[in-house]
Amino acid sequence: MPELPEVEVVRRGLVKWVRGRTINAVDVLDERSIRRHALGTEDFAGNLAGATVLDVVRRGKFLWMPLLDAESNGASADASPDATGAAHTTRPPAVALMAHLGMSGQLLMQDNGVPDEKHLKVRLRLSPREGMPEQLRFVDQRIFGGLFITSMVPTDDGGPGGLAESPLPLIAEEASHIARDPLDPAFSxxxxxxxxxxxxxxxxxxxxxxxxxxxxxxxxxxxxxxxxxxxxxxxxxxxxxxxxxxxxxxxxxxxxxxxxxxxxxxxxxxxxxxxxxxxxxxxxxxxxxxxxxxxxxxxxxxxxxxxxxxxxxxxxxxxxxxxxxxxxxxx
CATH class of the missing domain: 1.10.8.50 (Helicase, Ruva Protein; domain 3)
Incomplete structure (x- = not known):
């Protein structure tokens, strides 16, 4: 199973490619990979479509992407990404897309023309950005991992939720029970x-x-x-x-x-x-x-x-x- 360094490698890669981009559409090819999203495929895809990825955050082996929802994204002019790819908004994110890699989960950036991987489970089609792949793909051979939408809650110590480019005092609810990790600047x-x-x-x-x-x-x-x-x-x-x-x-x-x-x-x-x-x-x-x-x-x-x-x-x-x-x- 991937440990902290492996998940941090993935986080750093995702920050470069998905931060500030909007999810235009979602293809769920295997519902088992979103089984932790209790409301099902339609709700999962509907909530992600139109949402903008604000950041990529990690605490321990937990990885999540805080989202600016489609309604806020469309209504707020300050939600557009800057030159670094960051999306600015005065409204804190209420939800995040959480990724659990399990034993064999992979998050891969691919161009539209690249054939689907054998074990492709979920595809996120992202807003175009010059020189960047258009798709984020979740591939999982053993299907122990998965994606799901979770609420963001305040951290118990008022510090950042985890390692991020723009830290906020919020954490994905499913990660709120774990302690900080040794690479976290707020570790005590x-x-x-x-x-x-x-x-x-x-x-x-x-x-x-x-x-x-x-x-x-x-x-x-x-x-x-x-x-x-x-x-x-x-x-x-x-x-x-x-x-x-x-x-x-x-x-x-x-x-x-x-x-x-x-x-x-x-x-x-x-x-x-x-x-x-x-x-x-x-x-x-x-x-x-x-x-x-x-x-x-x-x-x-x-x-x-x-x-x-x-x-x-x-x-x-x-x-x-x-x-x-x-x-x-x-x-």
Missing amino acids: FELFYRRLRKRKTGLKRALLDQGLVSGIGNIYADEALWRAKLHYARPTDTLRRAEAERVLGCTREVMLDALAAGGTSFDSLYVNVNGASGYFDRSLNAYGREGQFCVRCAAAGINATIRREQFMNRSSYTCPVCQPRPRNGRW
Whole structure:
């Protein structure tokens, strides 16, 4: 499943291509991909037609596009996009188009003449803009993802809803339950640390808890813990401030490195909006390297190999030398 860096790669691509453009028409080719929109296909397409995409926002792995509805768009002269593609309006958006990528969802920009992809589910026909593709396509092989319209609600802390070009103190309702992610400028380490210390659980379980910190999945948790030289079973209530700062800093580092590489891709399912796969998997130090030498230990002349252990119906990868299991680790 795409993790935060992969979704951020998609967000950055969408900002460039769809911000400030109007959705002229919607083609739903497979109703299963809008099943989360309870009012059905006609309502989904009718609400999107004529709406303008104001921005593309991400918190954790959640991605949404705040919309200026057709009525406001037609009535307000200040809703037209400027030279940067931003649409200006004094009225805050009431709804957003939310995209859930699931296991294999892709958002692709395509020209009208490009043949439909085999697993194309939804097509948004956008207002023309010179040099830009006319269609935003949602492609999903396994149909675990989907698109739906959701309400925008105020954030609980009054800060921006997520990472965006023009941040607003609003968040898509379906994302309002999750915490801020490590790349969010409004992320509070103090709040994170207080909540972390109150939990009586293992460190990796805490990092995967979207109510504590969002956007960290199995791959990047293993990579961050390897960089921080901490074992996944370290009890959170024993974690010192410096250790919490270290693991959070390492989480940011590994995510930024993944962003620079275009994300992590193990097959052809994850691609950005131009169809290019990420390649950060070539730089992984722990995840998926069972039986291979730990590069840090090897550099120090120590013979240690990465081990794999069962963890929450998944796997965790650690070095037994530089990430020793804590004596009181129970998770």
